Amino acid sequence: MKVAELAVHFESTYADRPRVYRAPGRVNLIGEHTDYNDGFVMPAAIGFSAYAATSPRRDRKLLIRSAEYPGTFEFDFDCLPRQRTGDWCDYVVGVAVMLQQEGIRFAGSNLLIHGDVPVGAGLSSSAAIEVASALALLSLGDRRLTLPEIAQLCRKAENTFVGARVGIMDQFVSCMGKAGHALLLDCRSLDFQLAPIPARIRLVVCNTMVKHDLATGTYNIRRAECEEGVRFFAKRNPSVHALRDVTTDLLQQYSRELPPTLLKRCTHVVEENQRTREAARAFAEGNLARMGELMRDSHNSLRDLYEVSCRELDVMVDSAQGLPGFLGGRMTGGGFGGCTVNLVEEQHCAEFATRIAEQFQAETGITPQIYTCSAEDGAQELPQPF
Ligand code: GLA
Numbered sequence: 159m160k161v162a163e164l165a166v167h168f169e170s171t172y173a174d175r176p177r178v179y180r181a182p183g184r185v186n187l188i189g190e191h192t193d194y195n196d197g198f199v200m201p202a203a204i205g206f207s208a209y210a211a212t213s214p215r216r217d218r219k220l221l222i223r224s225a226e227y228p229g230t231f232e233f234d235f236d237c238l239p240r241q242r243t244g245d246w247c248d249y250v251v252g253v254a255v256m257l258q259q260e261g262i263r264f265a266g267s268n269l270l271i272h273g274d275v276p277v278g279a280g281l282s283s284s285a286a287i288e289v290a291s292a293l294a295l296l297s298l299g300d301r302r303l304t305l306p307e308i309a310q311l312c313r314k315a316e317n318t319f320v321g322a323r324v325g326i327m328d329q330f331v332s333c334m335g336k337a338g339h340a341l342l343l344d345c346r347s348l349d350f351q352l353a354p355i356p357a358r359i360r361l362v363v364c365n366t367m368v369k370h371d372l373a374t375g376t377y378n379i380r381r382a383e384c385e386e387g388v389r390f391f392a393k394r395n396p397s398v399h400a401l402r403d404v405t406t407d408l409l410q411q412y413s414r415e416l417p418p419t420l421l422k423r424c425t426h427v428v429e430e431n432q433r434t435r436e437a438a439r440a441f442a443e444g445n446l447a448r449m450g451e452l453m454r455d456s457h458n459s460l461r462d463l464y465e466v467s468c469r470e471l472d473v474m475v476d477s478a479q480g481l482p483g484f485l486g487g488r489m490t491g492g493g494f495g496g497c498t499v500n501l502v503e504e505q506h507c508a509e510f511a512t513r514i515a516e517q518f519q520a521e522t523g524i525t526p527q528i529y530t531c532s533a534e535d536g537a538q539e540l541p542q543p544f
Contacts, residue, residue, distance in 0.1 A: 193325025203335025215266025280496025
């Protein structure tokens with residue numbers, strides 16, 4: 159659906175002209191399962207986006223509809239639900255609840271949500287909806303927030319309202335992404351550097367079509383394991399507040415005392431943080447061969463130590479090796495299904511897409527979807543007329 163069609167759909171639904179806000183999904187080049195450990199990540203916003211069209215109402219109602227999903231959800235800003243309802247509108251309601259908790263006051267709002275980020279593919283469709291909704295709601299509120307504040311608020315909505323204990327990466331890059339760049343983000347300070355992606359390189363995203371579900375999945379278990387790791391090290395070294403603070407030396411010193419599963423999880427996080435910083439340096443120097451090696455190591459570590467890959471992701475990663483134009487690839491996002499991200503030279507993208515799809519299908523019997531993406535800008539209001 160084009161944005162102009164969304165505006166027409168809005169007008170026929172609510173008999174009003176909307177303002178429209180866009181927030182993108184993302185891929186993460188490297189730095190996986192490090193964000194909630196106060197570590198480093200290197201995501202890029204992509205063209206798949208969520209859109210929130212909105213207009214004010216005279217009453218105190220919040221009306222939410224989607225261009226794709228059924229249902230009209232009607233709430234009152236004076237008594238928003240305290241818990242998730244289990245419906246897709248939770249991502250929007252959670253944001254409204256958090257905005258109110260910030261003390262922001264609203265008149266009523268009509269909302270129409272549309273998204274083209276593949277759902278359950280690990281490309282952050284939920285963060286995109288949250289951020290687009292936050293921008294739309296804020297346009298009708300009595301106070302402004304900065305984009306990094308919006309990212310944190312949306313993360314809080316997902317943590318406390320939706321119930322997925324995600325880190326800050328997805329919401330942050332959806333807000334702050336920049337065309338042609340990845341972000342090297344320090345998830346503790348929220349400082350970031352822009353990492354230019356060479357113009358001749360595309361981000362080829364390969365969807366295994368195996369869906370993952372963060373809210374109910376192993377994701378929250380991994381978080382709990384990391385917290386157990388932090389408690390273990392903090393007892394022995396009070397300067398440890400997060401796995402980000404665990405050095406290789408410290409890890410080695412206690413490797414025999416740590417239960418084997420915790421050792422694997424902590425080793426992944428410690429080494430992935432090192433890999434991510436090195437990747438940013440390699441990328442900046444144009445050393446794409448090293449970047450490719452680091453992406454491969456990251457995948458292997460997620461597969462063997464963090465144990466969040468799955469057969470289909472491994473097959474997709476293996477299928478890319480040696481294809482023309484391929485520079486590096488790995489699973490991207492939370493794992494347990496979803497997509498791989500591949501750095502591919504533009505001139506070889508079409509052949510890469512055909513051959514990886516053939517190989518993956520031959521091995522798994524699944525027809526994958528292949529998307530050739532570029533890094534795009536983060537959240538914004540779309541200029542009118544649409
Ligand atoms: C999901 C979460 C992110 C991050 C990744 C894993 O995408 O939303 O916060 O933890 O998994 O790196």
